[in-house]
Amino acid sequence: MAEPSNTLTALDAELILALLGRGINQHDIAALFQVNPGRVAEIATGEKFAGSRPADLNEPSVRQHLVTTAMLAAGRIHRVALMGLGTR
Template sequence: MTNDNIPSYTLTFEDAVQIWLRYWAGEFQNRIAASLDVNPGRVNEVLKERKFIGSREAALKERAA
């Protein structure tokens, strides 16, 4: 039995902040995506700032704290 009908996780703004932090720490996009159960394209949308605008700035603030 497969789980093809179960949708993957939907990212939140806080997930996007964590994506930035993990990416800056050297983690690969596909590994981040796998850990969040999302398509790697969703992670790339965050890093290209097509989704969750402002998450990069929030991550910078969190990293500086």
């Protein structure tokens, strides 16, 4: 059973814009935030979170949010790998 897509926040959208500005591709960003790549494309085009500006990646709270997001994604990948191996 597939897990539902995460809901993105305004801070997520700002972080996505910052990552796009750093040249990270949309597919990798979508995997990081555990969403469909279409959600990232909607943010990139301004269809969703219109008027958002890229987050300042030097801001400590933004950096912490990025690290937390990455850790959650890594945990999910770990669980999926264990399921594939038949262990949980």
